[in-house]
Amino acid sequence: MFGWDSRKDEKNIITLLALCPSKYNRMKLFIVSLKNHIWIAAFLLLGIVQITAQDLYPKNEKIDVQDYIFNLTLNDDTDQIKGEAIIHVLFKEKEDSFELDLVGKSGIYGMEVTGVFESDKTAHYTFENNRITINPSTNDKGLKTFKVLYEGIPQRGLVIDKTKYGRRSFFGDNWPNLARHWLPSVDHPYDKASIQFGITAPEDYDVVATGEKIEESNLGNGLKLTVYKEPAPVAMKVVTIGVTKFATRLLDVVHNIPVTAWVYPENRLEGFSDYKVASKVLAYFIDNIGPYSFAKLANMQAKTQWGGLENAGTIAYFEDSVTGMNTVEDLIAHEIAHQWFGNSATENNWNHVWLSEGFATYFSILYMEHVYGDEKRKDALALDRKQVIDYYQQNPSPIVDLTIKDPMRVLSINSYQKGGWVLNMLRHKLGDNLFWKGIQDYYKTYQNANVLTVDFQKSMEKTSGENLESFFQQWLFTKGHPEIKWEWVYGNGQVKINLEQVQDHHTFHFPIEIGIVQDDEIKIVQVEVDEQSEVFEINVDTKPDTIVLDPDYWLLFEEK
Template identity: 40%
Template sequence: MHKYLLSLALLAVYAKANAQALVPAVDVQHYTFNITLNDQDDVIKGQADLQLSLCRDVNSVTFDLDGKAANGKGMQVLAVTEGGKKLNFTHTDDKLIIKTAAKSGTNHTYHVTYSGIPADGLIISKNKYGDRTFFGDNWLHRAQKWLPCVDDVADKAGVDFIVNAPAHYSVVANGLKISEKQSGDIKTTHWHEDVPVSTKVMVIGVADFAISTPEFINQVPVNAYTFKQDKSNGFKAYACAPEILNFYNQQIGPYAYKKLANVQSKTVFGGMENASNIFYYENSVDDRAIEALVAHEVAHQWFGDAATESDVAHVWLSEGFATYFTHYYHEHKYGIDSLKKRMMVDRTGIFAFEKERMTPVVDQTKEKADITLLNNNSYQKASWVLYMLRHKLGDEKFMKGIRTYYSTYKNGNAGTENFRDVMEKASGQNLEQFFKQWLYTAGHPKLRISYETDKTNHGIHLHIEQLQKYVYQLSVDLKVGSTRFTADMRDKTLDLNIAAPTEAGELVADPDVRLLAEYEIVKEKTK
């Protein structure tokens, strides 16, 4: 009896300690990064004010910041203070640990002085014209390569960037520019973003930019920053952004930020949805498909930036949404046939990807590297899930749910089940099975459809079999001549008799491109 009680007591202590460990100690409210750049070398000098609230009692506060490596790259912390008082700290294993005891619910501002050569995160290089450039490139956990921070998508904060750089450069960053001053050969530019954003989308861009005159959409200035040599093509390429921004404003809800800059850059990705400050690859100004790229990155301002996934496993709430709403924009502008063609192309890519890697859209395998989650699942398949959900619910209920999801989680974080809950309430439908089979299950349906006609009445007899192991619940549209009908499958096989009158002709499965499935159609001999 005493042993049992002791075990319970130990379990209670363990549970309490474990629960406390799961609660983040730090909730950052605002960052101010004062960065000094130069043209002589790649060393940056930084001063960071980290304004935060504590969520539990602590003996130390930890931030992410890569230390100096053997190759000489990385950051070195020179001092940490609070209110002018020096604090003890350690900087090892890419963690800055400030040794200070503080109580839950208290607010603090730590001032960190540091310097170094960024190994990543801030890309210092030359563009295609040989001109020196500096571009932030933080996705997903690369802000810590050059900024002391809590490098987690779920910890969103406002941010100021104060950039000191040679005067020939122009600087763009998140939010609005509130000042620019020149002293000798150095220009100091101050950008301020008071809307909370994740570190993954906090960046600066520093280059010899040509800057277009802004066009205003609902009082939000929209303009382009391009390399001076690409001014003509660049301004023209990014000119589609105001129309796209206006469309999403009307369809989804108000844009979260106070400006939209479209920036030609030199970074890792083809496009990066930095909040209010989108970066595009340097040859994007000559890309014939630039409108689709702009539509994708602007859609991210709603999904991924304002409404942010709570964890990398739910990255489809960012990438899948941006992919689908790019198609949705094209449908609006170019018609339903454009949408169908885009969905067919994506479907082919999904099937090819699954031959190489069979994982669900919501991939919670912890050992997966962040970058490997950017694939046909999180982009194209996730987009298909939204497309099928739209047809399942109908346009009105689907868009009602999308608008509610955005307004509910704007400037916050959400997971897959949060989205499901919103869509169930908007539609009045139970979506558990839909989400389970399309988001949490790897693969897709493979249907073998055999059919025959009766010489007497020309009725159609069908046998449909799901060839894959997992049994989906689905509806597949079928067409023979002008006769259309829907087969609702709840089991592995389904037999259907379609009574006359029907027209003779070949069977077409999914004529309107609405189901993510492969089809094998076999016409049996007529009886």
């Protein structure tokens, strides 16, 4: 979703400049220029709220939503939508009530509930504080069906606006918890469910949504019904619809997955060209990680508050991503990586969102390395390392920060760039072969499920045979990074390196590569750092021209 350099322009590019200021009143957008790109961005929080809570969403583990059917009616006369939500709920234990999120009417915005039913009978319910509490007719275990009828004007979540070319449009934009503005649901990633959308709209609209298209019917009176169904379980943060005038093209079929482009007719050819690379990205991730979970991969030019939003199987890219110049390959790679990490293997708790964002950040780098070579990886990590260091000066916090309770605040340089750096260091620690085997085992184990950081750790330990507890603790649950002051001297056929960690809150343990440069050639020696201050002696033939720490970018550290 967010991260910001040209590689991870997800949820923030230039489109952010047009956002409602109130949404980001605690954030500052900075733009950095990188070689051929001018839209590298990152969000810096202007302060940290010191709280002690962790993901305060009231989870109900006694129930499990199996699937949603959302039937929506859209029109051109007003922004009001009419909705019918049919929800199949499995009661795993006896339970007297359960709750759905839906933002109630306040002023002109919000939803009014006009009826709630269990099967065909009126259900007992209350609707207050943006929660529908439903009392089933019995508290027995088993599968039960409920229906919610509602209508209103969504303030957020469903973006009803005009495209850059002036056409009316409707785009789902739910991340992180905005589905509740237009879809009654359990609006938290811990409870994923299959999704079906039935969209009734004026017949001149084209419709794309989460899932595979299973019906398109003219209803008469100028209306058309379009139905999409996604069998795989999906979190509400990444379900979507796109309703406007589109030009569409089948770009490719990869491992039986149709890859399509949905772009504005006015920039049809440019959009087809820019999004065509998605098929190559999809093939790389399927071949290296594992099977793709969703019915299709649609790439949609959209009205979105983000630079890109990784909706499951129907990715939204900001309107100006289409240029015809093929400059968004890294963004496309980031969003497609999310289909495995965040969408299929989904964080069970917002505080572990690095399992989504850090993975998408690093796997986009892995893809770019695969296509363009290792210098591309090093360039990306050099930029990310600088951003991590700069961010830490204002926000001294760990990646998994249990003080954060607002899901909007879990998105930061920590969850993106630092999370990606942790994976880079883990890859170096284990080696490419074990790293990829561990990733494949992790995904195979947790495909279409929910995860926490400990689950990823266990998968990597199982594959590698190593105890990774200290690695995960120091890089994910401990703030900061090694701050290294060092010097070297030569004498008697030896290079002596004095290395000191000057941060005072924690002594990190890590391997570091030392590059010994002589006559434009570099010899790399790796040493293990375990103490606050250490001296390393390396035998050499002649005095080096210079010494370089970490020449190949495998360690997240700050040189003092």
